[in-house]
Amino acid sequence: MSLTLNLSGLPTSPEFQKSIKESQKVFVYPSVVFSVIDHYLKRNNKQDRVIGTLLGVRKPESNVVEIKSCFPVPHFETDTHVEVDMEYHRIFYAAMKRTHPNEEIIGWYATGGSIGNHSSLIQEFYANEAGALGAVHMIVDTSLESKSLKIQVFSDLSFGSPFEQAGGCIFSPLRYELIYPEAEKNLLQLLSSDSGNSSLSTENTSNLSNENPLFAKSAQGSTIPFISDIEQLESVIKSLIEMIERVSEYIQNVIDDKVEPDPIIGNYLIDMLASVPKIESETFETLFQSHLQNLLMVIYLSNLTRAQINIANRLHHLN
Amino acid sequence: MNQGPNVYVERALKKEAETVKELPLPEQIEILKANIEAIPKIVTIDPIVALKIIKHARENFPRQVSGQLFGLSLNGAVEISNCFHSPAYLDDNEEEKFQIEMINFMQEVNMESSIIGWYTSSRISNFFQKSVVESQLSYQDSPTSSAITLLYDPERSEQGTLSLRAFRLSDKFLELKNKNNITTLDLIASEISYKDIFTELPLSIKNSSLTSVLVKEMQSGRINCHDCSVSGTSDQVLQKKAQALLENSYYSGRNYLKSKSIDINNGLSSVAEEINSSANVGNNISMPNGSQTDFLDLPNNDLLSLQPLSSLEKSMEQMIYAIDDYIQDANTWMYWKRGVAKEQGRKQAYVARKVLENTNRESINLPPLPIETEQELDSMFKVLPEPSRLDAMLNISKLQNLSKQTTQLSGPAVTRLYGAFAVQDQ
Numbered sequence: 001m002s003l004t005l006n007l008s009g010l011p012t013s014p015e016f017q018k019s020i021k022e023s024q025k026v027f028v029y030p031s032v033v034f035s036v037i038d039h040y041l042k043r044n045n046k047q048d049r050v051i052g053t054l055l056g057v058r059k060p061e062s063n064v065v066e067i068k069s070c071f072p073v074p075h076f077e078t079d080t081h082v083e084v085d086m087e088y089h090r091i092f093y094a095a096m097k098r099t100h101p102n103e104e105i106i107g108w109y110a111t112g113g114s115i116g117n118h119s120s121l122i123q124e125f126y127a128n129e130a131g132a133l134g135a136v137h138m139i140v141d142t143s144l145e146s147k148s149l150k151i152q153v154f155s156d157l158s159f160g161s162p163f164e165q166a167g168g169c170i171f172s173p174l175r176y177e178l179i180y181p182e183a184e185k186n187l188l189q190l191l192s193s194d195s196g197n198s199s200l201s202t203e204n205t206s207n208l209s210n211e212n213p214l215f216a217k218s219a220q221g222s223t224i225p226f227i228s229d230i231e232q233l234e235s236v237i238k239s240l241i242e243m244i245e246r247v248s249e250y251i252q253n254v255i256d257d258k259v260e261p262d263p264i265i266g267n268y269l270i271d272m273l274a275s276v277p278k279i280e281s282e283t284f285e286t287l288f289q290s291h292l293q294n295l296l297m298v299i300y301l302s303n304l305t306r307a308q309i310n311i312a313n314r315l316h317h318l319n
Numbered sequence: 320m321n322q323g324p325n326v327y328v329e330r331a332l333k334k335e336a337e338t339v340k341e342l343p344l345p346e347q348i349e350i351l352k353a354n355i356e357a358i359p360k361i362v363t364i365d366p367i368v369a370l371k372i373i374k375h376a377r378e379n380f381p382r383q384v385s386g387q388l389f390g391l392s393l394n395g396a397v398e399i400s401n402c403f404h405s406p407a408y409l410d411d412n413e414e415e416k417f418q419i420e421m422i423n424f425m426q427e428v429n430m431e432s433s434i435i436g437w438y439t440s441s442r443i444s445n446f447f448q449k450s451v452v453e454s455q456l457s458y459q460d461s462p463t464s465s466a467i468t469l470l471y472d473p474e475r476s477e478q479g480t481l482s483l484r485a486f487r488l489s490d491k492f493l494e495l496k497n498k499n500n501i502t503t504l505d506l507i508a509s510e511i512s513y514k515d516i517f518t519e520l521p522l523s524i525k526n527s528s529l530t531s532v533l534v535k536e537m538q539s540g541r542i543n544c545h546d547c548s549v550s551g552t553s554d555q556v557l558q559k560k561a562q563a564l565l566e567n568s569y570y571s572g573r574n575y576l577k578s579k580s581i582d583i584n585n586g587l588s589s590v591a592e593e594i595n596s597s598a599n600v601g602n603n604i605s606m607p608n609g610s611q612t613d614f615l616d617l618p619n620n621d622l623l624s625l626q627p628l629s630s631l632e633k634s635m636e637q638m639i640y641a642i643d644d645y646i647q648d649a650n651t652w653m654y655w656k657r658g659v660a661k662e663q664g665r666k667q668a669y670v671a672r673k674v675l676e677n678t679n680r681e682s683i684n685l686p687p688l689p690i691e692t693e694q695e696l697d698s699m700f701k702v703l704p705e706p707s708r709l710d711a712m713l714n715i716s717k718l719q720n721l722s723k724q725t726t727q728l729s730g731p732a733v734t735r736l737y738g739a740f741a742v743q744d745q
Contacts, residue, residue: 030537031370037529038367038401042429069374072428092424095417098406100378142529149532178537183373183473186481191366191526191534223363225523229480233731237738276742284743292736298635299729302722305638309715313512316503 026136026153026176027066030184032109033140033151039072040111040142051075051110051122053089055096055103058133065136067106071096075122082118084125105129107136113145115154120169123156137171151176190224193235359465360395362485363525368402368469369483375404376440376473383441385454387418389425390435392465397485398525399467400431402438434458436467436487443724444637446470446486447717449709452516455488456496467520478630486517502705506712513715631728634721641718648711659702666700 032054043050052072058065071092075084093105108126110116119137126135134155141150154171180188227235247269253259279287368388375384386404390397403421405414418434425432436458439451451468458466472482488496491511495501526534670690677687691699 029374031367031374033533034367034370034530037527037533038365039428041527041529044429069371072430074428088424088427091420095420095424098417099375099404144532149529149536180537181377182478183377183476183481184370186476187366187369187373187524188534188537190481190524191530192538223523223525225521226481226483229727229731230734232480233734237734279743281743288736288740292733295729295733295736298631299726299733302635302638302725302729305642306719306722309513309718313715317507317510317512 024155024174025062025064026174027064028138028151028153028176028178029066029068030178030180030188032067032070032138033178035070035072036109036111036138036140037142040140049111049116051084051108053093053126054106054109054136054138055093055100056106057102058104058106060133065106067136067138068103069096069100070109073108077118079117082121084122086125089129104131105135107138109138109140111140111142113139113141113143113150115139115171119171120156123169123171127156136174189232190226193224193227358395359392359397359467359487359520362397362399362467362520362522364399364469364483364522365401365525365527366530368399369481369524371402371404372438372440372469372471372483373473373476376471377477379440380473383439383445385437385439387421387434388436388438388467388469389431389433391431391433392435397435397465397467397520399435399469401425435465436469438469438471440471440473442472442474442633442637443470443720444634444641444717447516447713447720449713452488452709452713455486459488459493469522474633475630483522485520485522487520489515489518491515492517501708501712503708506708511712513712513719516712516716631725631732634725634728638718638721638725641714641721644714645711645718648714651706652711655703655706662700662702666696669699670696 036050036052039050039052050072052070054067054070056065056067056069073085073089073092075082077083096103105126107130108122110119110122115137123135123137126137129135137154137156139152139154141148153174153176155174156169156171250259250265251269254261372386375386384404386402388399389401389403390399392398403425406417422432422434424430437454439446439454455466455468458464458468466487468486470482470484470486475482489511491509492515495505495509495511673688673690677690680687
């Protein structure tokens with residue numbers, strides 16, 4: 001049997017598809033990856049991988065795809081057979097559409113280190129759902145087969161003759177980037193403080209952990225308490241001091257001829273020093289004083305208010 | 320903050336002790352134990368819950384959003400493992416249908432499907448409202464129910480501090496809930512103060528091993544594949560980090576830095592910048608050079624910026640409004656009090672007149688006129704009902720929380736200011 005490539009209809013030819021897909025940019029919100037992990041952790045017994053639908057926004061003019069959210073879809077597969085609960089997918093999508101009307105189907109995710117057995121079949125289904133611009137396939141290596149939590153994003157290039165139903169597709173990797181908006185960044189920072197600040201988290205929960213096994217730090221993960229503004233600031237200042245120390249150690253080493261000086265680092269340091277604005281010391285003094293006084297005034301007034309309402313409350317309960 | 324729940328537990332203990340007094344002692348202890356354990360003392364959430372709430376709130380900002388929390392409560396620990404947003408603009412019937420539908424969906428993919436509370440996004444000043452209290456009441460109908468409200472403040476969170484707090488109604492307040500008009504006497508009798516409407520519970524995030532791996536990978540930058548190759552080696556990553564540093568350098572316009580390094584075409588960064596800026600609620604505080612890096616830059620150095628005082632301004636503004644409301648409320652109450660006193664005076668004058676008339680009649684040997692009973696008098700001189708004190712209480716709680724927040728915000732601001740002072744000093 002010979003494989004015939006139909007090149008007559010140019011827009012669908014592989015070359016054209018390839019050119020579109022190479023310039024396509026994918027941005028992934030961190031919550032999507034967390035959802036996939038969550039789904040994987042709650043999979044059924046003896047289930048190797050889980051799949052789900054990716055939702056997001058397409059911007060055709062700049063060829064950008066943003067993957068904003070996702071939801072799990074139940075499926076069942078054996079070596080020779082695959083079933084995806086399409087009904088579930090459709091109803092859930094309709095429900096999602098009610099709260100996020102601008103999100104559409106972008107593609108699908110699966111877990112695993114590489115593209116699975118029946119992926120081309122599932123891809124075909126999602127390509128139909130996603131419309132003209134094609135579906136994106138994301139795989140997350142949740143079982144850490146490649147010794148890391150590898151995330152890969154693919155688009156498909158379909159091939160086969162238009163006269164035969166059973167075509168196939170090649171998954172070609174896409175460039176992608178995770179983006180971190182401010183609020184997510186704060187959350188992730190809290191999560192990352194887990195190992196670095198573990199003493200802090202155990203300290204707060206230790207008195208509870210004695211009586212309640214739920215709080216005990218287990219291999220399943222750890223709990224991190226929320227921290228206040230000032231604690232957060234403290235950790236940032238600490239890391240800043242650490243950075244300054246590292247830099248001065250490097251400089252000292254360069255001065256002592258222990259380390260080969262690097263012009264790039266040197267230039268960068270000059271940049272950094274120049275970024276401190278030069279202000280007349282008198283002007284700065286007045287600015288500093290007035291700003292400080294404003295702040296102290298605010299603190300004083302708000303404390304006064306609190307004292308007042310406390311007195312009011314006491315009066316209330318006097319008789 | 321740690322003290323709050325303990326006091327709460329103690330009170331509940333006392334109350335329960337009274338109700339089971341009649342039972343034999345071992346049974347008493349048994350029941351008490353079970354009940355005490357059921358009261359939530361600590362809340363843990365899954366990162367996915369926080370992320371979903373953040374996303375939902377941001378996309379609908381400045382509209383307030385809400386949704387359901389799913390999870391379970393065990394031995395006083397509430398674990399929230401999933402959440403789902405409620406669609407806006409639905410009537411009650413439709414919403415209920417939607418909820419049931421969602422719960423069925425959750426069950427099918429092994430998600431936790433028992434409702435454990437709800438979340439809302441708003442400023443702290445908008446939280447202390449009758450509507451919020453009522454919604455929480457609909458979840459928390461008994462003192463032992465473990466329903467939780469999560470409050471997420473999108474504005475503060477976009478400006479540096481993740482503000483997510485867990486609340487539930489105190490049992491003192493639950494005792495009062497059945498009265499639709501809370502009077503001063505009720506307040507005195509129940510010994511409730513403005514601090515006791517809501518109890519705040521300590522909140523922490525539960526990180527699974529896999530998610531901590533994910534965060535570490537995000538920090539290292541290994542997770543992004545720019546060049547389509549399988550996750551880069553550590554050398555490549557270091558190079559990329561250095562590149563990102565240079566791109567964000569103060570004089571990034573001057574090319575001498577760039578030319579020395581390998582030219583990596585970072586076409587993505589401009590688009591990413593655009594997306595990033597549209598994603599942030601507080602656009603005005605974006606970084607000057609739009610520092611888009613392909614790795615998670617931690618710790619968040621934006622915290623050192625002197626800018627985020629706009630939220631302080633806002634909370635002061637809110638405080639002024641709250642004080643205005645407070646004064647207005649005090650005035651209404653005084654007005655009511657005066658009205659009551661006036662009616663009381665008229666009643667007394669009426670009775671005195673009758674008594675005088677009777678003595679007069681007695682002197683000219685006429686039978687005395689009957690004097691009305693207390694009840695009849697009350698119906699003759701109508702006393703207006705006292706305006707509900709609930710609103711005033713909520714307003715005071717709001718004021719208290721606002722002033723606390725103001726202090727919390729200005730503390731770091733002073734520290735930052737001294738930081739700037741130190742830099743200028745050299």
